[in-house]
Amino acid sequence: MIQNKYVDEYIKLWKTGKIELNKERIMLICYLEKYILSRDDLYFDEEMHETYISFTEKWYFPLEPFQKFFTAFVFLLYKEDDAIFYEQFLLLMARGAGKNGLISSLSHFFISPLHGIDRYNVSIVANNEKQAKTSFKEIYDTIGSKEVLEDMFYRTKVEIMSYDTKSIVQFHTSNAGTKDGLRDGCVIYDEIHSYATFDTVNVFSSGLGKVPNSREFFIGTDGYVRDGFLDKTKERALAILEGRELDDPLFPFICKIDDRSEADQPDKWGKANPMFEGELSIYAKGLLRKIKTQHRQLKTNPSSRMEFMTKRMNFPEVDLEKSVATWEEIWKTGYETGPNEVKQVLRKIPDLEHRQCIGGLDYARIKDFAAVGLLFKVGEDYIWKTHSFVRKGFLDSVKLEAPILDWEEKGLLTIVEGPVIEIHHIVNWFIVMREQYGLTKIVADTFRLDLVKAALEAEGFEIEYIRNPKAIHSLLAPRVETIFAKHNLIFGDNPLMRWYTNNVYVKTKPDGNKEYLKKDEFKRKTDGFQAFIHALWRADELLELEVDFYLDAISF
Template sequence: MLHNKYVAEYIRKWHDGEIVLNDKREKLLSLIEKNILPRPDLYYFNEEQIENYIEFSEKWYFELDEWEKFISAFIFLFYVEDDEVVFDEFVINIGRGGGKNGFLSTLANYFISPLHGIEYYDVSIVANSEKQAKRSFMECFRVINKKGNEDLTEEFEAYKSSITSYETQSLFEYKTSNASSQDGGREGAVMYDEYHEMEDTSIVDVFSGGLGKVDHGRQFFIGTKGFVREGYFDTKYRESEDILNGLIEFKGVFPYIAELDDISEMDIFDMWPKANPALQPPLNKRGKRLFNEVKKKYNKLAYEPSGRSAFVTKRMNFIEDNMENSVATREELKATDRPFFELNTKPIGSLDFGSVRDFASCGLLFKKEDEYAFKTFTFAIKHFCDVHYGYSNTNNDFGTEKKAPIKKWEKEGLMKVVDEPSLNPMHVVNWFVEMREEYGVEKIIADNYKLDILRPLLEAEGFEVEAIRRPSSIHPLLAPRVEDGFANHKFIFGDNPLMRWFTNNVYVKETQAGKQFLKKEEVKRKTDGFQAFVHALYRAGELDDAVDIDSSLNALEALNF
């Protein structure tokens, strides 16, 4: 068995219940036990580098926490065959105040040092603002120039814009995440600080291009959950989830994610280490100071509830459903996952599409007493799915609702991806023709703006087509019905994660005209299925309740004429 004392102690404390870990870190340790430690024929810990790093950090900076020592072992985990690093990307996602910047400082200073021993191993720290980018850099600058640290000043030439090792000629610099003004160099390591603020991959594309020119290239993605959705953070987070769930091979990326498993744990102080390992007892001086700070912020929520969102997101590293903005809570969405009642009455048809170059959703709305069943099917253009969801990539055979696993949904019969430059409207027409044969649909509701091409084709097939001239004008009218339907579990979507994804991508905005159902993100987070549902609800009053034929006959037989 492969052994390192810091890894072994961390795992022992987990098994013995001495440390509180969230689900994702427990999965990480399970992967390590299953895939790494039993394979000394494949991997080895460079114990000299691990000890050198820890001793260097604790001599010149501060005592490292257990989680930092644990991760450091995998920074210096190598393949036996060729001495290459096993993990060249580290995703470290923990609550604010956990010491992420200090960890970066110690790593950056060590990487350029003679102890690391790789010449020209340049390190760049990248952040959204110069102030953030300079944070870890300035910590190194101050430590090197601190009175009494003459040994460091003999090793490093430290200016306020760069730090250079005299012996290795390795350079440490800070940079902002403006991709248009940056060029990839020959970095040995790139550290993306507060990467949750990155909207896309552009800056990573620039800097990752310089890796590989020196040995043991590494990237570090350090951050806390933020408010930018569908940015680069979500991409790395979903990749980390897939690794931890065994969907992607455990190598290359090392995901260390600390977060609450449930929002109720926010009110239990003993659960706070799930979100921030620096709060794990016994607390050192830094930990005690952090705990008091977090507790103070928590207590303020009692009379400053507006601060809840920031506290939950930043301190507890948890994304909480915003009931005021989301069209439905997570529990309400789950409640739509019920079998349809018998669909034996004539439905209302509806359709919506944002563009003939991406998605188009068709649907049928049925009613039984207070419940509504919505049966839907979606068409999507292959090029759009390739660009935004990696449809043709073999790794997209799996996924979660967040990842939009188009291929999986297609295999489940919820949608069809067509390889066309723009959607042939006959796909939609033919679907409704099939549904008429099965369910008797005659009337179809759609946005007037989208009916230029489809209306004559549908009417030629004998359908009654009703156009909604301004869909936004019906949203305030339907908002009470939509809210009541979700809150009281009146809506049924069946086993259709695609429809729940559409719905989860909608938020409610209060305007002077009333509530509007809008997209949370303009491009990737599609809402076509939900908008088709809203169109159908507009004419839900015309629906007849589904009738239980057997019950009706029994009732008639019981009548005494």
């Protein structure tokens, strides 16, 4: 057994009912007690940890119990060689919980002679320069306000260096091109909710390992980018907390409310923001008053609820007046449980061989994306099998916040050359699908009418056109909402289709009719969803008599 007084004290606060923790932190304590604190090959470097606490409380701020608990594991080492046990740390909390302040003190300590590792460089990375400079500026200002620190550290507007260890702190934007080759000892990734892909982490992590005890910190509050870096990291964290990945070197500290109803219960807000645990500091009291004011204003300004839930409660919630479905409903097109639930089991797509289906096509913008698909109905479930074509020239000119190359590798899309997406790509896909399934009819809008009609009819397909696609959106909206809510729609393991769907903006017109538009005209594509809508327009009529498809093939 290994012990640390700050770890023990924090666990005791919870067990004695003095603080209330969310599900993920309860799971963390159980995981630690079962798999980590029971080991005899590890030890807490208590001397180094106490030195860090003294450094922080002298130059920055008093540390809260949860911060001392968290940082204890930053200094958890192997007995054999004094190497760190946890190499990565996930710090996911509500806005105002002091993430950047904690990172400022850690970064400053790491480059100091108190840490004692020469050239232990620290890179602070964020999506924009203002956020990347938040902790950097705090360190810069702290040094400038204390003469003794000015004698120990050299500072400019772009870097801070320890005279003794020659260790440097720099800030970077997440653009991989700004990486200037530091041999980092530590990388801090801020605002990780905005990372659509792993590209930034892959680039900056490649410089680690050249100095002892390299660490990475992933910090932030949840956001609106789904199926990106943060969602994948939360999946990874759950696997650790469940005991399924015991060799993963990530320490996951996740604070959030457990249920949306807790957003209306201030005594539960400590689950999302641990600053509100136990006796409140002066800072926490002021912050609590501010959040209570914001909460009261939700009655007269309900449009701000989504921001309040996401940033103050760390519990993302979509505005169903403007979105097709909740993220949990979109997620359940591929998994049996939602993204915030513990187990995620892939929904199995039933055998569709030779089943009747209807084709859907969105070929409106031939210079960027085109989407094709087949819609099946099995019992109450709709199954959507889809593929996309993306023009390389478009990808070269517009930086999409999406892992396009990963999706190509999964076979979900094809990147094509040329000034436009040629119609033969579309036709060939439907021909291949016809060989496997009972495909005879394809529904499309009237864009590129002559081009599409001639090419597909020449191959024997029956084409039905929707002359006013937006007119059918309002008619289909109740059915779309129902099949998402009842989990009667299956995409399978298709992050591209989830991306398309999450990008849809539902516009309610003055007459009450709804239209499915894009949340961003250029960077958030919806082609796959529009192709699905086209197929759904005729699905019930054409697929309800599926038995006839089989009977017609039988010679009596």
